[in-house]
Structure formats: structure tokens, C-alpha cells
Amino acid sequence: MGNNTETSTYDVVVIGGGPVGENAADYAIRGSDRTAVIIEHELVGGECSYWACMPSKGLLGPGAALAAAAALPGARERLSGVAPEPSAVLARRDAITGGRDDSSQVEWAQGAGIDVIRGHGRIVGERVVAVGDRRIHAREAVVIATGSTASIPPIDGLRESLPWTSRDATNLVDIPERIVVLGGGVVACEAATWLLDLGVRELTMVVRGNRLLPKSESFVGEMVAGALTDRGVDIRFGTEIDRVERRDVADTGYGRLHGGPARVMLRSSGDILDVDEILVAAGRAPATEGLGLDAIDLPDSGPIVVDDHLIVSGHPWLYAVGDVNGRVALTHMGKYQARVAGDVIAARAEGRNLDSPRYSAFADHSAVPQVVFTRPEVAAVGLTEQQARDSGIDVTVADMDLAVAGTHLLDPGYSGHAKLVIDRTRDVVVGATFVGAGTAELVHSATVAVVGEVTLDRLWHAVPSYPTVSEIWLRLLESLR
Ligand SMILES: Cc1cc2nc3c(=O)[nH]c(=O)nc-3n(C[C@H](O)[C@H](O)[C@H](O)COP(=O)(O)OP(=O)(O)OC[C@H]3O[C@@H](n4cnc5c(N)ncnc54)[C@H](O)[C@@H]3O)c2cc1C
Numbered sequence: 419m420g421n422n423t424e425t426s427t428y429d430v431v432v433i434g435g436g437p438v439g440e441n442a443a444d445y446a447i448r449g450s451d452r453t454a455v456i457i458e459h460e461l462v463g464g465e466c467s468y469w470a471c472m473p474s475k476g477l478l479g480p481g482a483a484l485a486a487a488a489a490l491p492g493a494r495e496r497l498s499g500v501a502p503e504p505s506a507v508l509a510r511r512d513a514i515t516g517g518r519d520d521s522s523q524v525e526w527a528q529g530a531g532i533d534v535i536r537g538h539g540r541i542v543g544e545r546v547v548a549v550g551d552r553r554i555h556a557r558e559a560v561v562i563a564t565g566s567t568a569s570i571p572p573i574d575g576l577r578e579s580l581p582w583t584s585r586d587a588t589n590l591v592d593i594p595e596r597i598v599v600l601g602g603g604v605v606a607c608e609a610a611t612w613l614l615d616l617g618v619r620e621l622t623m624v625v626r627g628n629r630l631l632p633k634s635e636s637f638v639g640e641m642v643a644g645a646l647t648d649r650g651v652d653i654r655f656g657t658e659i660d661r662v663e664r665r666d667v668a669d670t671g672y673g674r675l676h677g678g679p680a681r682v683m684l685r686s687s688g689d690i691l692d693v694d695e696i697l698v699a700a701g702r703a704p705a706t707e708g709l710g711l712d713a714i715d716l717p718d719s720g721p722i723v724v725d726d727h728l729i730v731s732g733h734p735w736l737y738a739v740g741d742v743n744g745r746v747a748l749t750h751m752g753k754y755q756a757r758v759a760g761d762v763i764a765a766r767a768e769g770r771n772l773d774s775p776r777y778s779a780f781a782d783h784s785a786v787p788q789v790v791f792t793r794p795e796v797a798a799v800g801l802t803e804q805q806a807r808d809s810g811i812d813v814t815v816a817d818m819d820l821a822v823a824g825t826h827l828l829d830p831g832y833s834g835h836a837k838l839v840i841d842r843t844r845d846v847v848v849g850a851t852f853v854g855a856g857t858a859e860l861v862h863s864a865t866v867a868v869v870g871e872v873t874l875d876r877l878w879h880a881v882p883s884y885p886t887v888s889e890i891w892l893r894l895l896e897s898l899r
């Protein structure tokens with residue numbers, strides 16, 4: 419180490435200042451005199467705040483509000499149109515992302531007693547992280563919370579055409595007239611929804627499987643595909659992009675068209691799509707590039723595998739939380755892991771044992787809630803019927819259209835569907851899926867039922883209020899009696 423190397427020591431060193439890293443640092447030192455630092459090479463607040471959850475939900479909100487009003491006689495007559503005003507939507511999105519100024523997040527960290535160092539964090543040895551020439555030592559723990567980056571499949575000409583990734587779609591400035599979306603997962607379906615709201619004229623989805631949102635119950639993909647098709651989307655199932663050609667490719671910045679029109683050739687059918695932009699929504703890879711994992715004999719690509727305490731095997735001082743550990747790529751689950759990891763670090767620093775359930779991220783395995791903000795909305799938690807059967811559970815299901823007084827009051831033409839997956843042996847709900855407007859706020863009741871392992875006999879006494887969408891619980895339970 420040269421004489422000019424600055425060294426500092428903290429109890430907890432967190433690499434990556436996304437929502438997950440922030441929570442890990444906070445929980446590890448809260449109420450104590452321990453010290454923590456977050457190392458961040460871009461923006462404190464991470465992907466979620468500036469490029470993912472926040473801007474995407476900002477873009478989706480106005481279309482959803484207009485659709486809700488358009489469904490309701492008495493409100494609909496006051497509408498002058500059902501398409502959001504693009505410039506106002508983009509301005510609201512910019513307000514939500516704060517013009518990519520992270521000073522308020524840095525202030526929050528400092529207020530919580532957490533230092534922030536700008537720069538790229540790299541592990542150079544046990545409990546030692548380098549940021550440029552600087553060496554930061556960790557007394558208790560190093561936490562990796564570096565998130566994930568969009569994957570671009572190795573398709574001939576695709577990368578060279580500088581396609582949009584989710585960062586461009588959420589931070590769009592130009593609205594393409596014609597776009598092809600590669601993928602049929604969550605990003606693809608949500609982005610298709612807001613791109614249509616903003617006036618995209620021709621939208622084609624290229625999906626290699628035979629349904630959208632393939633990780634969900636099959637009715638989910640059917641209903642979302644039906645709604646997108648009704649809005650004019652051309653969904654090409656069972657095909658892939660063979661190659662891409664694009665002229666005048668230009669790195670014009672996030673959300674701008676990245677060049678002239680592109681020609682997209684599809685495999686098998688040989689169809690050609692001429693478009694103004696390509697959006698790649700093909701999943702994400704853990705952000706481990708340049709993290710120095712090889713210095714401690716860990717693979718330098720792929721997820722960083724952890725146990726339920728979020729500790730990396732063979733490295734009791736090292737934790738990995740959030741997207742980077744490959745368990746569940748959702749903000750709320752990453753933050754949950756961060757709370758667990760922070761509590762574990764605190765307990766170990768104070769010599770307490772880790773016997774309590776508080777120190778184990780067991781919900782990651784079978785109680786993950788997720789809302790997909792398409793129209794219709796999708797809200798689910800726990801296992802699908804297939805997953806439950808595959809894990810050997812004796813399964814029965816309650817499966818029906820969502821039609822109760824609460825849904826009729828939202829929209830006289832309401833269309834939705836609900837399904838409970840029941841473990842017959844234990845008489846408990848192990849999974850629930852709801853599709854339809856207003857279901858996002860329904861999913862936490864199902865999460866409580868799944869995590870609490872509430873028996874159906876007991877659940878019968880959880881009476882849903884009239885007239886709400888939650889009354890579907892009563893209908894589902896009645897069907898099981
Ligand atoms: C379009 C889109 C919409 C989404 N919408 C939702 C949603 O509605 N709800 C939901 O729950 N999830 C959503 N997600 C998923 C969610 O964004 C992620 O699960 C979440 O951001 C993960 O948080 P994280 O802190 O692990 O990682 P990130 O948010 O990616 O933060 C990691 C941070 O680490 C920094 N970093 C990386 N490497 C280094 C390094 N070596 N040194 C220093 N800093 C480093 C990065 O700059 C970044 O700030 C969405 C994802 C996408 C793409």
C-alpha cells in the first residue's frame with residue numbers, strides 16, 4: 419500500500435446505495451454507536467428511485483386514473499378523452515425522479531448517521547473495500563447491495579443498434595411511433611401499457627414462450643394479453659428476434675431515439691418489422707462487474723449466493739442483499755432482506771444469538787408478494803398451483819371471476835379473476851392471485867394469511883367489509899366449504 423493511500427474504518431461498509439443498501443446500513447447501526455458508510459458510484463436511491471419503480475409507476479398512474487373514471491358512469495361524461503396528456507405525464511415523472519438529484523437521499527443517510535462515499539466499490543480482501551486509492555476497512559460487516567443491470571440477449575445486430583432498455587423506457591423523452599418490445603415479463607407488460615398511454619401507434623411484442631407473465635398463474639397472462647391486444651398490440655408468441663439492422667445509430671442519451679429506423683427480422687416466420695425503436699425487456703443480471711469477488715475466491719458473475727441470514731457461505735463478514743443475490747428482484751423484498759441482514763449484523767455485533775425468526779429471510783422462499791401495474795392490475799403472493807403441486811403439497815384451489823358488490827361499484831362492466839391455492843393437509847392458503855382493477859391493495863390480506871398460516875376455519879371469521887373488492891375472500895372461502 420503506497421503512502422498516499424487514505425484509509426478509514428467503519429463498523430459496516432455497504433457497497434451500493436439503492437433502497438436495499440440504505441436499509442441495510444440503517445438497520446445495522448440504528449440505536450447504537452456503530453458507524454456505517456454507503457459507497458455509491460451513481461445515485462443514492464438506486465435503480466428503483468430514478469430508473470425503475472418510481473418513474474414507471476409515475477408513468478402508469480394517469481392512464482390508470484383515466485381508465486377508472488372512464489369505467490364509471492357519472493364520471494366518464496366529464497372526461498374529454500381517455501389518453502393522458504403526454505407532456506404533463508413526463509413532467510410528473512421528472513418531478514417524481516427529482517431531476518436525478520440525489521441530495522435529499524444523501525441528507526437522509528447523513529441524518530441517520532451514515533456516511534456516503536462517491537465512487538466504485540471493489541473488494542480487495544477480507545473486510546477491505548477499495549474506492550479508487552482509498553481503503554475502507556469494516557470491523558463488523560461488508561454488505562453488497564449493488565443491484566442488477568438489464569440483460570441484452572446475444573442477438574445478431576441487437577447490441578450494435580443501441581436498443582432501449584428499461585432505463586430508456588422509464589426516462590423516455592421521445593415517444594416512438596413504432597416500437598418492438600422484446601420479452602413478455604413484467605417490464606415488457608408494464609412498459610407496453612404506458613407506451614400505449616403516451617401515444618405509441620404500433621407496438622409489437624416478441625415473446626419466445628406461449629404466454630405473457632409466465633411466472634404467474636396462466637389466467638394472468640391470458641387476461642393481460644387480451645387487454646393489450648384489445649388496445650392494438652401485436653403479440654408474437656413462440657418466436658424470437660433473429661437479427662436487427664439499424665442505420666444512423668447514435669448514442670443520444672436516455673429516452674431519446676437511438677438512431678434511425680430499425681429493421682427487426684423474426685426467427686421461424688421470417689417476418690420483418692420496421693420500427694423506430696426497440697425495447698429490450700429480457701430480464702436482469704446481478705451487478706457484480708468490477709466488484710473484486712475473485713479477490714475472495716467467489717465467482718465474478720451470477721448471483722452472490724447467501725443463506726437465510728443473507729451471509730455469503732465461507733465469508734462470515736460478508737452479506738449480499740437485494741437484486742444482486744438473485745433471490746427475488748423486487749424492491750420490497752430486497753428491503754426486507756436488508757432489514758434482516760441489518761438486524762443480524764447488529765445482533766452479532768452485540769453477541770446475541772440468531773435463533774429468532776427475525777433473523778431469517780424465510781419469506782423469500784414461499785411468501786413473496788408482487789403487484790404488476792398493468793391494466794388489468796395483477797396482485798399475487800406465494801405459490802402458484804403448479805409450484806405448490808411441484809413441491810409435493812396436497813393442493814385444492816378456489817378459482818372464480820372477481821364479481822362482488824365492490825367491483826360492480828368500481829365499474830359496472832368490471833372484469834377480474836381470483837384464485838386461492840390451498841394446502842389441504844394443513845388447511846391453509848399457500849398462494850393467491852387476483853387480476854382486476856383495485857386488486858393491488860388486496861394482496862396484503864393474502865400475504866398475512868400465507869405468512870400467518872391462518873387455517874381456513876379461522877379465516878372464515880375474517881369478515882370482509884361490504885361493499886369492497888375484499889368480499890372476494892368470502893366468495894372464495896364459500897366455494898371451499
Ligand atoms: C422498469 C422496472 C420497474 C420496476 N418496478 C418495480 C416495482 O414496481 N416494485 C418493485 O418492488 N420492484 C420493481 N422493480 C425492481 C426494483 O427496481 C429492484 O428490485 C430494486 O431496485 C433492487 O434494489 P437494490 O438496492 O438491490 O438495487 P438497485 O436499486 O439497482 O441499487 C443498487 C445501487 O448500487 C450501485 N452500485 C452498483 N455497483 C456498485 C459498485 N461496485 N460500487 C458502488 N455502487 C455500486 C448502483 O449505482 C445502484 O445505485 C422494477 C425494475 C425495473 C427494471
Ligand SMILES: NC(=O)c1ccc[n+]([C@@H]2O[C@H](COP(=O)([O-])OP(=O)(O)OC[C@H]3O[C@@H](n4cnc5c(N)ncnc54)[C@H](O)[C@@H]3O)[C@@H](O)[C@H]2O)c1
Pocket residue numbers: 571572600601602603604605606608625626627632658659699700701702746747748788789790791
Ligand atoms: N411491478 C413490479 O413489481 C415490477 C415491475 C418491473 C420489473 N420488476 C422486476 O424486475 C425484474 C426484471 O423484469 P423483466 O421483465 O426484465 O424480467 P422477467 O424475468 O420478468 O421477464 C423477462 C422476459 O424476457 C424473456 N427473455 C429473456 N431472454 C430472452 C431472449 N434471449 N430472447 C427472448 N426473450 C427473452 C423471458 O422469456 C421473459 O418473458 C423482474 O424480477 C421483475 O419482477 C418488477
